[in-house]
Amino acid sequence: MTERLSAAQLDRAAALLRDGALAAFPTETVYGLGGDATSDRAVAAIFAAKGRPNFNPLIVHVAELAAAEKLAEFDDRARDLVGRFWPGPLTLVLKRSAACPVSQLASAGLDTVALRAPAHALAQALLRAVGRPLAAPSANRSGHVSPTTVEHVLDELGGCIAAVLDGGPCRVGVESTVIDLSESRPVLLRPGGVTREQLEAVLGPLADAGAAGAPRSPGMLERHYAPARPLRLDVTAVAPDEALLAFGTPLSGAAATVNLSPARDLTEAAANLFAALRTLDQPRFTAIAVMPIPETGLGAAINDRLRRAARGRKS
Ligand code: TXA
Ligand code: MG
Numbered sequence: 001m002t003e004r005l006s007a008a009q010l011d012r013a014a015a016l017l018r019d020g021a022l023a024a025f026p027t028e029t030v031y032g033l034g035g036d037a038t039s040d041r042a043v044a045a046i047f048a049a050k051g052r053p054n055f056n057p058l059i060v061h062v063a064e065l066a067a068a069e070k071l072a073e074f075d076d077r078a079r080d081l082v083g084r085f086w087p088g089p090l091t092l093v094l095k096r097s098a099a100c101p102v103s104q105l106a107s108a109g110l111d112t113v114a115l116r117a118p119a120h121a122l123a124q125a126l127l128r129a130v131g132r133p134l135a136a137p138s139a140n141r142s143g144h145v146s147p148t149t150v151e152h153v154l155d156e157l158g159g160c161i162a163a164v165l166d167g168g169p170c171r172v173g174v175e176s177t178v179i180d181l182s183e184s185r186p187v188l189l190r191p192g193g194v195t196r197e198q199l200e201a202v203l204g205p206l207a208d209a210g211a212a213g214a215p216r217s218p219g220m221l222e223r224h225y226a227p228a229r230p231l232r233l234d235v236t237a238v239a240p241d242e243a244l245l246a247f248g249t250p251l252s253g254a255a256a257t258v259n260l261s262p263a264r265d266l267t268e269a270a271a272n273l274f275a276a277l278r279t280l281d282q283p284r285f286t287a288i289a290v291m292p293i294p295e296t297g298l299g300a301a302i303n304d305r306l307r308r309a310a311r312g313r314k315s
Pocket of ligand 1: 032113175
C-alpha cells in the first residue's frame with residue numbers, strides 16, 4: 001500500500017526517505033518520485049519502480065546552491081543562472097565534483113550530474129527535513145505522461161512506492177528546462193518551465209541537443225509522454241470520433257473537447273497539458289487532435305512534449 005500523506009505528515013515522508021524508501025512529492029513542475037540520491041539501493045529502486053532504462057540519468061534535487069555546490073563543479077555561468085532561476089524549473093547538468101556522494105547510478109555512469117532546486121514549498125521543506133539530496137524523476141511509469149496531481153501518481157505507481165505527499169495540482173505543469181553547462185558551450189537538452197528566451201537573455205544563443213557536436217540528453221532517446229491514443233498535431237479540422245485538445249477558440253465537431261486555454265495563455269496551457277492528455281486518452285476516441293500552439297515562451301516546452309507524444313505512437 002502506498003501511504004497518502006498530507007502536508008502535516010511531511011516528517012513521515014522524510015523519515016521514509018532517510019530509511020531508503022521511495023516517496024513521491026510535489027514540485028512546481030510535476031510530481032517527482034523521490035529517493036535518497038546517495039543510496040545505490042534507493043536509486044536502483046527508482047529505476048525499477050518506473051521501469052526506466054538505467055542508461056537514462058536522474059535529476060538530483062537540493063534545497064539551495066550551498067547543497068548543490070557539494071555535488072558538482074559550479075562556474076560563474078552556473079552561479080549566475082542559479083541566482084536568477086533557483087529555486088525554480090531549471091536543471092543544470094554539471095561535472096560531478098571529486099567527492100560527489102550521489103550514486104553513480106543516478107548519473108547513469110556519466111561524469112556529470114543534473115541538479116535542480118524546486119520552488120514548491122513542500123519540496124523545499126522535505127529536502128531540508130531529509131538533509132540529503134533526493135533523486136527524483138517524474139513520478140510516472142517510463143514513457144508515460146508526467147503526473148501533475150496525487151491521483152495521477154497513484155494511478156501510475158500506487159502500490160509500488162511507500163508514500164506520496166499531497167501538494168495539490170502542480171503550478172507549472174511541464175517539467176524543468178534542462179541545460180548542459182558541463183562543456184564550454186551551453187546546450188539546451190530539454191525545453192521546460194524556464195524559457196529559451198529567458199536563458200538566452202543571460203547566456204546568448206543556445207545550442208540544441210542533437211546539433212552538430214552537441215551532447216544529447218539520454219532521455220531524449222526515449223519514447224516519451226505518450227498517451228495510448230494517436231495524436232494529430234496542428235489540426236485545422238477535427239473528425240466526429242476524435243477528441244480535441246483546443247487552444248483558444250475551439251474547432252467544432254469533436255466528440256469531446258478540453259481547452260488548454262480559451263484565452264491563449266501559454267502559462268495556463270502548460271499547467272493544464274498533462275491532465276488534459278490523460279482526460280482525453282480514452283478508447284472511445286480514435287485520436288487526440290491538437291490545435292496549433294505558438295512556439296514562443298512556454299509554447300516550446302508544450303510543443304516538445306506534444307511532438308514526442310505523437311512520435312512515440314508511430315515508432
Ligand atoms: O521538472 C522536472 O525536471 C521533474 C521534477 C520531478 O523535478 N523531473 C523530471 O525528471 O522531469 P526526469 O527524470 O523525468 O527527466 C530528467 C531528464 C531526462 O531527460 C534525463 O535524460 C536528463 O534529465 N538528465 C538527467 N541527468 C542528466 C545528465 N547527467 N546528462 C544529461 N541529461 C541528464
Ligand atoms: Mg520524466
